[in-house]
Amino acid sequence: MLSYWEQDAWTQYDFVVVGAGIIGLSTALSLKEQRPQSSVAVLERGFIPRGASTRNAGFACFGSLTEILSDMQTNGEEATVRLVRARYAGLDVLRKRLGDSACGYEQHGGFELLFESNVAALEQIERINNALRDIFPSAAFHERNDLIAEYGFGTNRVKAIVKSDFEGQIHSGRMMRSLAVLAQERGVMLLWGADVQAIDHEPTAVQLHLKHNDESLTIRAAQAVLCTNAFTSTFAPELGIKPARGQILMTSPIADLPFRGVFHFDEGFYYFRNVSSPHGERILLGGGRNLDFDAEETTALTLNAAIQQELERLLREMILPERSFTIEQRWSGIMGFHASKLPIVRRTHERLVVGFACNGMGVALGSTIGADTARCALGE
Template sequence: MDIGTAKKAPFWWDAVDAKVTRPALGGDTEVDVAIIGAGFTGLWTAYYLLEHNPSLRVAVLEKHHVGFGASGRNGGWCHAEYPLGVGTLAKEHGTAEAIRFMRALYDSVDQVGKVTELEGIDCHYAKGGVLTLARSEVQMSRVAAEIEEARHLGIGEADLKQLSAGEAREMLNATGILGGTWHPHGAAIQPALLVHGLASACERRGAVIYEDSGVEHVSSNRVETRHGAVTATMVVRATEGFTSDLPGLKRTMVPLYSLMVATEPLSEAMWNELGLHTRPTFGDFRNLIIYGQRTADGRFAFGGRGAPYYFGSSTDPKNDIHDGVHAELVRVLHELFPQLADITITHRWGGALGAPRDWRPSVSVDRRAGLAWGGGYVGDGVNTAHLAGQTLADLVLERQTDLVTLPWIQHEWKSWEPEPLRFVGINAGLWMAKAADRSEERRGKPSQWAAIGNWMRGKTR
């Protein structure tokens, strides 16, 4: 498996018109709600605003094209998970509130599926759940800890099941499996098809999407672009990994890069040997995250962390490609599935996800300033952005629903450190996560490097 001939673009984009196809803003205008960013957060917000109030004037301003950011590049995991785990939610907000939040995420996965069916969006939605493998005794100890925590919080086997080695291997025939977990609250999707289909659904409901309309300044009830300004009763910021590009927000959220590869389609005989028959998404319990899915056309789409943080929160397109990290992803894929040794890698790409200093996603509104925002998903954004969009719509419209009292509402993010401390700390934390995995593989014991590295990257529980 060589990366040399792989196309340097998201595999998902082959199925859509991944370029600017809509006009830019054509001068000053006035609307009820202006949304910055045509990714999942922004588009779901527009969708639910217009579902609840079809007469609203809603404009979406996108710097590039629909789905340019993480929404069109991710691993296609529409799953119910919180970046720091349900246990952290319980410690900070109490068990009842933690479970209420998780139930909202569970419902959100199903609601995404319902909307795709209602709107005729064929994004290859397959609710096969989420499989997490344990491939060492250290990883098995993490399985035990996760199950113990879940049971303590009242999460039963129906929502998180521990798997024996045989049960896990029956789902996915990877090497070295000792056990794992599976939960049903996840679906594999084709993210570019979803985000483009969602954009069309918003337009059918009356939203106007302006592409090639990067926002240069945001103030109360007003956004400015090089093509003109938009005045709005409410401005919604839905910029996630590109938040640091906006004036005054350089330290609010950092762009962390996650990279992916896709293989050529595999034969049915090979899939009969490998599994993933119901298309569960999969990963394992290592420190440096990996993630994958079986695509609808029979490929592996596989990704992971490991890319460096770039100085000054850079989101330069050249950051999407990293030969060393892409080669390492292929090595890990081959380690998991030696049968793929002669399979061609057809695509390789990357993209920026958004990470606040404390790794806690949030949805917030400042009515006096006429501003609302959502994000900070740290890679768990496909489903969480849907819940955020539902919630932002309710907040903007002042609807009194259960969503507007969930424990992530109005969370205040701490600022990231200034450079060069940010650069040194995040990359040192990344190095420590890699070192922890090497140490655990060599010594067979949990490594303290992981905890130190998580703290330096902001991932504290």
């Protein structure tokens, strides 16, 4: 049973955001910016954020050439251009909000490796650059095949490289920690280990029922916001958001690594980058979900041995041929996917809003979706 003091000071807020990922924390910050006097709490079931935001690859990316072509086929040119614009704007908000050092931002560019099977995409560069001309200060994509040899990639597979000068990379852990610190500084109450088990609607408030070990607690809010990404279907199954696991591995430091930046191939199903660590430059490689879509539609934070094996093979044969390294870390993370591949910011009840971004590309978009979600919660 709660004491009077606990009940009075800890259990009622104007806005409660569920989920302390990039979207949840950005939403909370935007709410505080718009309504400084309001009380805002973020409920996170992990002791630290345990969603995609702290387990991703840290690409601050807008979509590679073939991803954009594929998105245009699914959603049309206008919606795809709008999404790229929102990503570019979102990254700008994140960098201004935290500063580059606090999010470990580096800009070495983004590179897409093209193979025999999709090298024809090069013919579309001009059309896509034209479609994106109002977003970027200069052409979004250009062909840089000279880099194949310079970067030492296996030439039997890589036929062309398309570079985007504007893509960058972050340190996902540092960025999320800085975002949490900033939210706290701005007066947002962060409650960790707060697992929301059920949500009830009353005439004047929404009730969020929490569980932590054997304890339970009910929190009331005038408005609740779900930023629970892959786990949103627990509370809003009608939105059709599904989990999709991503596998990652990281190498030991590699002497004289010839490249820096974020790299994509196979329509973004694979991605790798350099990670600057105190011991030297490492490579992070992730992806391979397309090898086993069924098994990877899960929320289990475990490894898929077959996919990890394929990642390691690609690393040794195509990305770092003839270099010696070991695999020092492997992990997985859970993305949320929706068939439309477009963000969802929607009021699903008089007192409940959902902010969902990202289909595997939420770093750049997160701050913009957070601002949209806050506006929706404010009824604007």
